[in-house]
Amino acid sequence: MSAVPARRMIAVMVLVPVVVALALWAFAWPAARTAPRDLPVGVAGPAAAVTQLERGFERREGAFDVHRYDDEASARAAVEDRVVYGAVVAGPKGTSLLTASGAGPVVAQLLEAVTAQAPAGTQVRVTDVAPLPSGDPRGTALAASALPLALAGVAAGALVTMSGLRGTRAAATLFGASALVGLTATAISHSWLGVLQGDWWAEAAALSLTVAAPGATVAGFAALLGTPGIGLGALLMVLLGNPFSGAASAPELLPEPVGAIGQWLPPGAGATLLRSVAYFDGRGAAAPLVTLSVWAALGLAAVFVGGRRRAAALAEAERPAPVPVA
Structure with a gap:
């Protein structure tokens, strides 16, 4: 057996347990330490x-x-x-x-x-004073939505990157896909299942932004770092953002500082924003709205910066070599 395949085998055997350990830590540890903290x-x-x-x-x-x-x-x-x-x-x-x-x-x-x-x-x-609707008396549907929304954002950012879209086209595609996801999710959650009971369009906007923020972040990482950026974005949004979101309980029930970190990431901010618009007429929505907007804006900025770098590199590569002077 040559050295290269052997090193790859060892790398895979070591990497898989590391990833599993990280996933168990991120998902199981907060759940096992649920208790009120301030x-x-x-x-x-x-x-x-x-x-x-x-x-x-x-x-x-x-x-x-x-x-x-x-x-x-x-x-x-x-x-x-x-x-x-x-x-x-x-x-x-x-x-x-x-x-x-x-x-x-x-x-x-x-x-x-x-x-x-x-x-x-x-x-x-x-x-x-702010009851859950009869369609979701235990609040399980809203908690279950955190992971699909995070995955939708990661998928949108990855597909935009792999499709070769850059700059304005990438931004338009990201926000177009996010808006359609928001409308679809609201139609299912509010109109069909009855698990949301706030303003229909406010819920659609909240769901759209919850998808757009991780989508722009993943696309931005990929524009700056290449394909590994997709994995970094997925790690941040899904492996950390989802279990740290507090969507199934509350941020103050998670171990410190997990609850606070979760609210700084799009899945946690999105869950808080959706609760505010669905059950509290938008009260308490300011902080998560700002958080999601900042992630989306920074992600788009990275998309444009990465696109310009790529365009400059292509232009430099296509520039004809100087003719030597005799």
Whole structure:
């Protein structure tokens, strides 16, 4: 056996376990370490009652970030604005819990479990101020959409690159494909399955941008680095971006700093943006919208820079050699 095939065999045998280990770390580790970490929650009511509620949350050190509100109305507004995931309100009629399953059903269930530990005889009324639709009462459909959208973006960027499209044509193709994906996904998720319940066109725009950002990133990497750029983009968007997105739970339930990193990547920002437009009338959409726009803009900039480099290299190669002077 020659040396070259032998080295290739060894490289493949070593590379496959490394990739598997990386995938297991990225997907299994965050799932196995799911727990609240500075999860924003609110408390409201009389001062004495609020202090007692705060102490209840603070027993779990580092688990909750408690916000005080004057009354139920202000606490409800904070939940609806996505400032907190839920709020416990103490009033003359007893204790009530405001949740928002649209922000994450896992968090809503967690808050219900925490308040269920109230002293015996205490009845806690639960009100879901941003409920999930009847078509997806557990929120599994939205969580399951993160991976297909990331794959769609990677595929769009890879196909644009392999088709030899450059510059304006590459940008137009990327955004055209992303827009069609967004329209198709909204038609399926909103109109057919009924798992989204916000403004139809806002959801389509959010889904389109969620595909365009990774698509432009992959195409940009490929324009600058060549074919290996496609693999780098896929690694970043699928292998890291998807499990770090918090789409199936919440960013604050993932190990630190995974939750924060996930929100800086397109899959996590896209999931947060889609929740905002689908269940909260766009409230809380600013940060993920900026994140996705920055990724898309930087990716397109790289596409144009790479295209100009390629054009300059081709022009240099085609330039006739100087005629030697006798």
